[in-house]
Amino acid sequence: MTRIGIVAEPPGENRVAATPLTVQKIVALGYEVVLAAGAGAASAFPDQAYADAGATVVDEATAWAADVVLTIAPPQPADIARLSDDATLIGMLSPALRPDLVEALSTRGITALAMDAVPRISRAQSMDVLSSMANISGYRAVVEAAHEFGRFFTGQVTAAGKVPPAKVLVAGAGVAGLAAIGTASSLGAVVRATDPRPEVADQVRSIGGEYLAVEVAEQMVSSDGYAKATSEAYDRRAAEIYSEQAADVDIIITTALIPGRPAPRLITADDVARMKPGSVIVDMAAAQGGNVAGSVAGERVVTDNGVVILGYTDLAGRLPAQASQLYGTNVLNLLKLLTPGKDGRMVLDFDDVVQRGVTVVRDGRSTWPPPPVQVSAAPPARTTDAAAAAPPAKTGLSRTARTALAVAGAAVLFGLSAIAPEPLPQHLTVLTLSVVVGFYVISKVTHALHTPLMSVTNAISGIIIVGAIVQLAAPGLVVQILAAVAVLLASINIFGGFAVTRRMLGMFSKGDAR
Numbered sequence: 001m002t003r004i005g006i007v008a009e010p011p012g013e014n015r016v017a018a019t020p021l022t023v024q025k026i027v028a029l030g031y032e033v034v035l036a037a038g039a040g041a042a043s044a045f046p047d048q049a050y051a052d053a054g055a056t057v058v059d060e061a062t063a064w065a066a067d068v069v070l071t072i073a074p075p076q077p078a079d080i081a082r083l084s085d086d087a088t089l090i091g092m093l094s095p096a097l098r099p100d101l102v103e104a105l106s107t108r109g110i111t112a113l114a115m116d117a118v119p120r121i122s123r124a125q126s127m128d129v130l131s132s133m134a135n136i137s138g139y140r141a142v143v144e145a146a147h148e149f150g151r152f153f154t155g156q157v158t159a160a161g162k163v164p165p166a167k168v169l170v171a172g173a174g175v176a177g178l179a180a181i182g183t184a185s186s187l188g189a190v191v192r193a194t195d196p197r198p199e200v201a202d203q204v205r206s207i208g209g210e211y212l213a214v215e216v217a218e219q220m221v222s223s224d225g226y227a228k229a230t231s232e233a234y235d236r237r238a239a240e241i242y243s244e245q246a247a248d249v250d251i252i253i254t255t256a257l258i259p260g261r262p263a264p265r266l267i268t269a270d271d272v273a274r275m276k277p278g279s280v281i282v283d284m285a286a287a288q289g290g291n292v293a294g295s296v297a298g299e300r301v302v303t304d305n306g307v308v309i310l311g312y313t314d315l316a317g318r319l320p321a322q323a324s325q326l327y328g329t330n331v332l333n334l335l336k337l338l339t340p341g342k343d344g345r346m347v348l349d350f351d352d353v354v355q356r357g358v359t360v361v362r363d364g365r366s367t368w369p370p371p372p373v374q375v376s377a378a379p380p381a382r383t384t385d386a387a388a389a390a391p392p393a394k395t396g397l398s399r400t401a402r403t404a405l406a407v408a409g410a411a412v413l414f415g416l417s418a419i420a421p422e423p424l425p426q427h428l429t430v431l432t433l434s435v436v437v438g439f440y441v442i443s444k445v446t447h448a449l450h451t452p453l454m455s456v457t458n459a460i461s462g463i464i465i466v467g468a469i470v471q472l473a474a475p476g477l478v479v480q481i482l483a484a485v486a487v488l489l490a491s492i493n494i495f496g497g498f499a500v501t502r503r504m505l506g507m508f509s510k511g512d513a514r
Contacts, residue, residue, distance in 0.1 A: 001344050003032045004335075005066025006039055006055070009073050014042040014320035015327060017070035017091070020053040022328035027054035029335060030344025036063035043320040068346065070331055074101055085109055086363075088346065090331060092116045092129060095360045095368045096259055097288070102360055102368050109364040111348065115330060119357040119373040126333040127354070131175045132326040137315035138179025138255065141282040142168075144315070145251045146187065148280045148308045154188020165190050169245045170209070171266050171291065172255035173200040176284055180253045182207040192249070194241060196230050212245070214238045230264075238266070246271040252281045254291035262289035269293040277306030286311030334358070465490035 004026060006018045016039050018026065023033050033055040037047055047057045063069070064082035071091035075083075083089060086109055093114040095102050105112045115129040125131070145168075146153060155165035166189040170177050173195035184191045185208030192210045201211040216233045230238070246252065246267065252275075256264050263285035272281070272294060283295035294301060295311040302308055316323045337354065338346045350356045353373050360368045410432065418425075468486035471479055 001030065001032045002068060002346060003034060003066045004068045004070060005058075005063035006033065006035045006050075006070050007063045007079075008036045008039040008060060009042075009071070010076070012314065012317075013073050014314075014317045015072050015324045016040040016043050016045060016320075017072050017324075017331060018328040019043070019045055019325050020049040020055075021325065022332045023050055023055050024053040025332055026335060029339045029342050031068075031335075031339075032056075032344070034058045034063055034066055036060045039063070040324070043324040045321070045324070072327060074098060077104060080104055080108060083108060083110055087111075088113065090115060090334070093360055102366055105361045106364055106366040110361065111359070111363060112361040113334070113358045114360045115327075115334070115358065117358050117360065117368075117370075118334075119353055121353070121373060124354045124357075127330050127337070127358075129327060129330045132330055133316040133323060134174065134176035134255075135179045136319050136323050136326065137284060138176035138253075139183050140315040140318050141176070141253050141284055141310075142180050142183040142187070144310055144312065144318075145253065145280045145282050148310065149251060150278050151250075152188070153184065166251060167249040168192070168251045168253065169194075169242075169249045170253045170255065171242070172257075173197075173204050173209075173211075174255060176255040177253075178203060178207065180255070181209040184251075184253075185209060189251075192245065194238065196234055196238075212241055214241060235264075239268070242267055243271050243274065247274040250276065250279050252279075252292075253284065254282070255284045256291050257285050257288060263291050265291060265293065267292040272303055272307055272309070273305055275305070275307045279307045281307060281309045283309060283311050284315065287313040465494065 006016065006023070009015060009017075018033075019040070023035075026033055033050075035047065035050045035055045035057050037057050037059060040046070040050065051057055061082060064079060065084045066087070067084070068088045068090065069083065071089070074091065074093050075089065088111045089105070090113045093101060093105075093112060093116065095114050095117060102112075115127070118124045118127045118129065120128070149166065151166060152163055153166045153168075156163040166184075168180075168184040168189045168191045170180050170184070170191065170193040173181065173193050177193060177195070178200075181191050181193055181204060190210075191208060192212050193204045194212045194214060195204075196214065198213065201213070204211040214234055214237050216231065216237055252267060254266055256266055258264065267281065272292070275281075281292050281295070283290050283292040285291045286295045286297040290297070290311060292309060292311075294303060295309045297311050298313050299311050300308065301311065312318075335346075337352070338348065340347060348355055348359065348362070350359070350362075356367075357370045357373060359370070360366070465487055468483045468490060471483035472487070474480065474483065
């Protein structure tokens with residue numbers, strides 16, 4: 001039986017690679033799990049909880065000597081030496097930024113899988129550690145900014161005066177950026193966001209932010225799911241926007257990262273100098289060089305003009321229990337992929353793009369970088385000018401035909417009104433006006449409300465019940481029976497229509513529809 005070891009992380013790292021909940025599921029895959037004593041203490045997971053989940057608590061050396069070792073932080077040279085021959089190491093290895101670590105791992109006859117190298121494809125989303133940790137980091141960045149900021153986020157009107165809402169600028173609308181936008185917006189701040197990908201504008205607006213478009217000729221299209229470098233034209237226009245916003249906003253959160261490259265510089269020293277005293281900047285890219293001039297990885301810096309710059313690199317680790325649970329779930333999903341037989345035997349299949357993408361070293365041989373994985377493509381271009389100029393195909397009747405039919409119908413109705421006996425002309429006139437008014441009213445209703453609108457019209461059409469009630473007193477048993485049936489069916493139509501309408505409209509309002 002393959003033994004999986006959960007090791008203790010180095011000082012400063014509060015997370016743990018597996019939680020009692022994920023350990024229980026790993027054991028169900030057929031593995032034996034050992035835990036270094038105290039490995040989960042910083043995340044509020046005691047050793048006894050792991051023991052109850054099926055793990056065996058051992059010393060640190062025994063955990064590192066397991067067949068498969070789970071970790072978060074990259075291993076130190078001393079840790080690599082403690083790995084057993086033919087072991088498999090699973091952790092966040094940053095292979096693009098740490099070629100020295102890849103070389104050190106390849107000197108041993110081991111296999112190393114990088115959790116932070118999972119391809120950005122739909123099938124691998126459940127293993128995407130970067131997204132999981134970025135989501136937590138974006139949330140925590142706003143919490144840290146709120147702690148430093150000396151005022152409310154939300155605007156208020158009080159007896160002592162009006163309190164304006166805080167203004168927040170988020171640079172980058174990836175996973176971390178969207179988490180920061182949603183959190184700041186939920187706290188009541190006015191949130192603005194920039195991103196080189198115009199398709200994220202709807203996502204920004206959907207969670208309460210305002211998208212600031214950088215108008216340039218280029219259009220960003222990512223082929224691997226990660227951000228890529230922008231053009232000089234984009235950088236110039238973006239720099240102007242950042243300078244304008246720095247003088248206006250109270251909080252800036254930067255999230256821009258490019259895999260395998262230093263973080264791009266977005267906020268200059270002049271931009272920081274334009275900010276008001278008491279403003280806060282959270283540089284989430286500080287560990288990779290920083291998006292902000294003056295930020296220091298892992299440090300809190302206060303500038304001469306009173307701006308606080310936070311370069312914390314452990315934002316996800318500041319919510320250790322939640323972060324460990326998400327990280328452990330990502331690892332569990334990878335182990336499920338690597339254990340197709342659920343028999344405790346790990347099988348590495350290089351024909352699988354996910355398994356190939358995360359493999360940094362295999363049996364002592366470096367396999368980094370992996371072949372590129374195409375995850376999206378630009379829209380296909382028109383093949384000919386004629387095709388580009390051709391209007392989209394239409395279905396149904398043309399506007400001229402519809403107009404002709406409408407005119408013909410109106411002529412028939414007015415003709416009938418001229419020769420019909422009273423009171424039929426009056427009824428035909430009402431019918432004609434109802435059709436015209438109904439057409440214009442319904443055509444202006446948004447598509448999302450068509451279903452509740454139809455249920456209302458069904459209820460209104462139940463006006464037939466009035467005629468049925470009148471006929472209940474008519475002579476003749478057959479007429480009375482038919483009238484009773486009509487009353488029953490029309491009642492179902494009325495009450496059912498309004499009931500459906502209430503349920504449907506409840507979906508468009510906050511809170512549970514009762």
